[in-house]
Amino acid sequence: MDQSYLKNILNMVAKGEKMPDEALELLKNLPYEELGFAKIDQHRNLRTGYPEAIFCQGKTPEQVVAIVEKMMRSNTNIMATRASQETYELVKQMVPDAVYHEAARIIVIKRKELVVRDHYIAVVSAGTADIPVAEEAAVTAETIGNRVERIYDVGVAGIHRLFARLDLIRAANVIIVVAGMEGALASVVGGLVDKPVIAVPTSVGYGTSFGGISALLTMLNSCASGVGVVNIDNGFGAGYLASNINKLGYAE
Template sequence: MNLENIRELLEDYKNDRVTIDKVIQNLRDLPYEDLGFARIDHHRALRRGVPEVIFCQGKTLHRIIEIVRHMLVKNSVVMGTRADKNIFEEVKKIAPDAKYYDDARIFLIEREKLPQNKGVIAVVSAGTSDIPVAEEAAVTAEVFGNEVERLYDVGVAGIHRLFMNMDVLHKARVVIVVAGMEGALASVVAGLVDKPVIAVPTSVGYGASFHGLSALLTMLNSCAGGITVVNIDNGFGAGFAAHQINKLGG
């Protein structure tokens, strides 16, 4: 049950149109809807401001589609992360208005926009190879109601590219920095701005990067204050955290 469902129920109650059956129908899925293989948290939007998001990796296609089908009944926004094109094509069969973001690997069914925040979130990537994770963060933040500015391929191998685009960082309320290899860009950015920096290590790099562990440790050991670090390749987590910070500013 989302906020609109509750408003309708209260309006019906006020106008003496509500029935016992309708109340039972709306309350039946408290605190979640049990599909046997999944328990869908329809009330997450009431608690957290954004609906539950489907993490598609590791789920069978049949189960993903069943979750989408049930979520569509009670949610105006249904989003799936780590979704490939095959998943999207199946989703389109039950939701022709679904959209797909190739780089981010996100599908989105958006029947209604979520409330919009005022501040800007900057998403910065060190290299072009980091763009898929950066896009997961950027699209997540946009879907959740934020304006996003992208600044890609400005890593420390050519740091002048960052310095020539400082206006993007200065106007942002939150900065997400996505970097693989040694992950140094997050420390550089955090030393230049007076706002929260969310660092995202990626699994991009040669053997000694250890699939992102090197970048993760660099970010965790940063000498620049004000850095928050999410897990390797977790663009979604960074976009969500940036949204929550931005929302605090009204």
């Protein structure tokens, strides 16, 4: 490949300009950027429509900062999940406009304003203790261009709280249900709506919840149709999947 042609393409990416179809096909297969301790997939945004997210858990703050610095060259919005306050403070020294969503533990750096879709995603939590995972899902969905409605603390122990918000939930295009303990809320919601339900089991619960396994198995064994399940505490995965569903029918 001609290097000047590649350079022109990368400049177009940085400026957010529309590229020829053949250039897009070419970039979809280009290699990653090597940092030694990490391989940054700078072209994921072209293949999937979303930039690579940084999973901070297990990485040092210095490693996260180095990854952020490289990713900023592509002028994409950056999301760093499971980030500590310490990591955020170090990132903020380099990127003053970085925002930290404390409950979700997500750092967001915006370089482009996304078009927010009219149809919204409802994020429903069973209890207040499930909010950190629910917020991870909500912030993820918002960051990648979705309107989100939050309906928290409406678990089956006080099911009248759920019924009071049912109109808002039913009007959503996709519903994320986050629940720990026995995880029954996802089945209840699934039996009340005609939209896709993404169930997120959380590790909230007493001993026999087995760190979320009880909720996971309940959700997997749901008798309500239209309920899909992501991994324990995986709010990010739920928000990402909900966004993919929500964008169906929209011209990109």
